[in-house]
Amino acid sequence: MHSEITASNVHDLAPADLVAPDRVAGRVYTDPEIFELEMTRVFERTWVWVAHDSELPGPGTFKSTHVGRQPVIVTRDRHGEVRTMLNRCRHRGASVCERKTGRANGFTCPYHAWSYGLDGSLRGLPYPDGYNGVVDRSDMGLKRLRTESYGGMVFATFADDAEPLAEFLGDARTWIDRFMKQGGGYPVKVLGTHRFRFSGNWKIQLENTTDGYHFPIVHRSWMASVDAETANMMSFMTDPAATTHDLGNGHSVMQMVPEHSDLDADEGTEKLPDRFGGLISQLESVGVDQVEIRRLVRAMHGTGFNLNLFPNVSMSISFFRVLRPISVGETEVEHIAIGPDGPAEITGPVNRERLRVHEHFQGPFGFGTPDDAEGWDRVQRGTAGAPEMPIMVNRGLGREKPSPEGWPTSHVTDETGMRAAYAKWKQVMGDD
Numbered sequence: 001m002h003s004e005i006t007a008s009n010v011h012d013l014a015p016a017d018l019v020a021p022d023r024v025a026g027r028v029y030t031d032p033e034i035f036e037l038e039m040t041r042v043f044e045r046t047w048v049w050v051a052h053d054s055e056l057p058g059p060g061t062f063k064s065t066h067v068g069r070q071p072v073i074v075t076r077d078r079h080g081e082v083r084t085m086l087n088r089c090r091h092r093g094a095s096v097c098e099r100k101t102g103r104a105n106g107f108t109c110p111y112h113a114w115s116y117g118l119d120g121s122l123r124g125l126p127y128p129d130g131y132n133g134v135v136d137r138s139d140m141g142l143k144r145l146r147t148e149s150y151g152g153m154v155f156a157t158f159a160d161d162a163e164p165l166a167e168f169l170g171d172a173r174t175w176i177d178r179f180m181k182q183g184g185g186y187p188v189k190v191l192g193t194h195r196f197r198f199s200g201n202w203k204i205q206l207e208n209t210t211d212g213y214h215f216p217i218v219h220r221s222w223m224a225s226v227d228a229e230t231a232n233m234m235s236f237m238t239d240p241a242a243t244t245h246d247l248g249n250g251h252s253v254m255q256m257v258p259e260h261s262d263l264d265a266d267e268g269t270e271k272l273p274d275r276f277g278g279l280i281s282q283l284e285s286v287g288v289d290q291v292e293i294r295r296l297v298r299a300m301h302g303t304g305f306n307l308n309l310f311p312n313v314s315m316s317i318s319f320f321r322v323l324r325p326i327s328v329g330e331t332e333v334e335h336i337a338i339g340p341d342g343p344a345e346i347t348g349p350v351n352r353e354r355l356r357v358h359e360h361f362q363g364p365f366g367f368g369t370p371d372d373a374e375g376w377d378r379v380q381r382g383t384a385g386a387p388e389m390p391i392m393v394n395r396g397l398g399r400e401k402p403s404p405e406g407w408p409t410s411h412v413t414d415e416t417g418m419r420a421a422y423a424k425w426k427q428v429m430g431d432d
Helices: 032-041 165-169 172-183 202-208 212-218 220-225 228-233 274-285 290-298 344-361 368-383 416-429
Strands: 023-025 048-052 061-067 070-076 082-086 101-103 106-108 115-117 122-124 144-150 153-157 188-198 243-248 251-255 305-309 313-316 319-327 330-340 390-392 408-411
Touching (some): 048 061, 070 153, 144 165, 165 172, 172 188, 172 330, 290 344, 408 416
Antiparallel strands (some): 023 390, 319 330
16 A cells, blocks of 8 residues: 555545555545545445433433434334434425434424424324325335344444344444443443534544553543552553454454453452442442442443444443544544443432543543544644555554454554454445
């Protein structure tokens, strides 16, 4: 690739030719034509995460979001089935829902009052005599997307011929199962969300989730702000057991704290962090037994790994991170805090503490988010120069080996996860 891409030909190459096993051309961040192609080939032909089950707690609940740049509504209909529909009236194209979340009996267009059921079917339209012999209501419901879920994670796709979700997720399902164990024996639910935008391409953020190399450099201020036990837990740079796996289909997982990869694997010898002493006392005061307390407190920092699911969601230690491309040089990121869903006297104190931990790093006034966003902005600004110069993703390529499961694996500081994502990107972008 480095011998073929030059300043004179970089703009003539097909997008798939801009990716090699060890590098990608900077043009993939900056070319508006590539971005437009991505919106069709990546975000409309693959499974895109749209919701968590807990955001749709009962019939009539909904969430409005996006698949790529296309606005959609995710609903739970009267029969409990989760649906995803294009947020666009079939009459004149107006959006039929502007609320982020809520509960409704259906959706009505504000322009001409065409109304739709929770399943997207057209229920009514004003002055119907004008449509006699013109409109077949059965053909004029909201456009539906294929919707499937795994482990409480809801995905949708515009592609009717896409493989089943379970097949697309493949070996990532093992890690989704492990991630959901941080409920401490209870189901996991969404506690709250916040959004921000950065001035950079969406793939810059996609790379970041399994980029262990940047952590002690970019997040040194956070490391200095936490207690010694937390800082020691996150000092994984020289730990040979800390690894990154390519799980296939663009998915990858970065194990920063391997001993917390499976929270069920607890020999009972690990000391619980002193910082949660107050929480432990509070749980003891309401009669929670020591086994349950240990499960809940061990999960306070999450699962010890970042799971990246191509193309738009990561299950990152203890929260969901969702990316939404806005333009070639702008991306919206949503951070979703999660916690156990159980009796209020038990999970209430636990979730308040989880929110404080979340705010300290991922929150809008935390340490991690501003530092990451500054780095992403700088990558975009720098890449605007010399588009023929490559973005290197070759760290650890020489020591990458298959794991016992057959996953390409290297150290947690290596760029195996990025290579996984770009291999899938190359495949999808080259599929005509």
